[in-house]
Amino acid sequence: MEDTKRMFWNEPNSKSYGIPTVSIPRLSYKDPLADKLIANMKPVVLTDTNLVGSAMKWDSHYLQENLGDSPCTVYLSKTHKFKYFDANQTKKCDNDFSPPTEQIVMRFQEFVKRLKSWKEGDKRLYMQEPLNEKILKSLQLVNDILTFNWGWARMQQKQNNWGPLTTNLLMISTQGNVTPAHFDNQHNLFAQIYGYKRFILFPPEDYDKLYPHPVWHPHDRQSQVDFDYPDYTKFPKFHDIKGHEALLGPGDVLYLPLYWWHHVESLLQTHFTISLNFWYKAGPNLCLSDSTLYPLEGYQKMAIMRNVEKMLVEALRDVNEVGPLLRTILEGRYN
Numbered sequence: 001m002e003d004t005k006r007m008f009w010n011e012p013n014s015k016s017y018g019i020p021t022v023s024i025p026r027l028s029y030k031d032p033l034a035d036k037l038i039a040n041m042k043p044v045v046l047t048d049t050n051l052v053g054s055a056m057k058w059d060s061h062y063l064q065e066n067l068g069d070s071p072c073t074v075y076l077s078k079t080h081k082f083k084y085f086d087a088n089q090t091k092k093c094d095n096d097f098s099p100p101t102e103q104i105v106m107r108f109q110e111f112v113k114r115l116k117s118w119k120e121g122d123k124r125l126y127m128q129e130p131l132n133e134k135i136l137k138s139l140q141l142v143n144d145i146l147t148f149n150w151g152w153a154r155m156q157q158k159q160n161n162w163g164p165l166t167t168n169l170l171m172i173s174t175q176g177n178v179t180p181a182h183f184d185n186q187h188n189l190f191a192q193i194y195g196y197k198r199f200i201l202f203p204p205e206d207y208d209k210l211y212p213h214p215v216w217h218p219h220d221r222q223s224q225v226d227f228d229y230p231d232y233t234k235f236p237k238f239h240d241i242k243g244h245e246a247l248l249g250p251g252d253v254l255y256l257p258l259y260w261w262h263h264v265e266s267l268l269q270t271h272f273t274i275s276l277n278f279w280y281k282a283g284p285n286l287c288l289s290d291s292t293l294y295p296l297e298g299y300q301k302m303a304i305m306r307n308v309e310k311m312l313v314e315a316l317r318d319v320n321e322v323g324p325l326l327r328t329i330l331e332g333r334y335n
C-alpha cells in the first residue's frame with residue numbers, strides 16, 4: 001500500500017482537461033528574451049530571480065512563529081474548486097447566487113492547526129491574505145520581505161511602465177485545490193515558495209471562448225465554463241481553446257500579464273503549497289490616447305468591452321435590459 005501511495009504522490013495530479021497546451025518558456029532572468037517577453041506582455045517563467053529568496057525558509061512552523069496570532073482570511077470549500085466571488089455584487093443577483101466557498105477570519109495558528117490535520121474528505125482550506133502592516137508584527141518576517149529582490153522587481157515595473165505595486169497576496173492552499181479560470185486587471189509576478197502549482201494560461205483574446213460572467217455578477221472576471229464538465233451547448237467556442245502551461249516549483253516566478261486568463265492548481269507532491277504574488281496596477285497604455293497604436297491588442301479590446309457593459313448597466317439601471325439592447329444593436333446590422 002505504502003509504495004502505491006508514494007508512487008501516486010510522485011506523479012503530478014495534473015488532469016489534462018482535454019485542453020491542448022504549449023509550454024510557457026522557462027528562462028533565466030538574465031536571458032534578454034525574458035525581458036522581451038515581459039515587454040510584449042507574454043507569459044514567461046523565470047527560474048533564478050531570487051525574488052523571494054529569503055522566503056524559501058518559510059514553512060508552516062516558521063510562519064506560525066512569526067504570524068501566530070495575526071488574523072487571516074481563509075476560504076473553505078466542499079469541493080476542490082475555489083471560485084472567487086465579490087460578495088458586494090451578490091445583491092444584483094436577486095438571490096439566485098449561492099456562494100461556492102465560505103470566507104472566515106481565523107488566527108494564523110488556528111489555520112496551521114487545521115491545515116496540518118486536514119485530510120481528504122474534510123472541507124478544503126485556502127488562506128489568502130495580503131501581506132501588510134496589519135499582520136506583519138515580527139521584525140524577522142519584515143526583514144525577510146525587505147530582502148526580497150526588490151531591485152529586479154522595481155526594474156521590471158519601471159521598464160515596462162507598470163503602475164504601482166498594490167498587493168502581495170500570501171496564499172497557502174491544501175493540496176489539490178483549484179482556482180478556476182479567471183483574469184485580473186493587474187500585472188502579476190507570481191512567486192512559488194513551497195510545493196508545486198500548475199498554471200494553464202489563455203491570452204486575453206480568448207474572451208470569446210471562456211465566456212466570462214457579466215461584469216455586474218459576483219463572479220465577474222471568472223469564466224462560466226466548468227473545466228471539469230464543460231457545457232459545450234452553452235459554451236461551444238470553448239471546444240477550440242488552447243492553453244499555455246507552466247509547472248511552478250519553489251523559487252520559480254511566473255510573469256502573468258494583465259488580463260491573461262489563468263487556471264491554477266496546487267499539485268499533490270506536498271500536503272499544502274505556499275505562494276506569494278506581486279500585483280501591479282496597469283500602466284497608462286490601458287487608456288486609449290492619441291499615442292495609442294492600432295490595431296488594438298486583445299487586452300485593450302477586453303477593457304473596451306468591459307467599459308461598454310458597465311456603461312450600459314449604469315445607463316439602463318436594469319441588468320436584464322443589457323442583453324436585449326445589445327442584441328438590438330447587433331442583429332441584422334453587425335452580424
Ligand SMILES: O=C(O)C(=O)C[C@H](CCCc1ccccc1)C(=O)O
Pocket residue numbers: 084128171178179182184188190262264265275277
Ligand atoms: O495570483 C493570482 O492572480 C491568482 O489567481 C493565484 C490564485 C489565487 C488567487 C485568488 C484570487 C482570484 C481572484 C481575485 C482575488 C484572489 C492561486 O494561486 O490559486
Ligand SMILES: [Zn+2]
Pocket residue numbers: 182183184262
Ligand atoms: Zn488571478
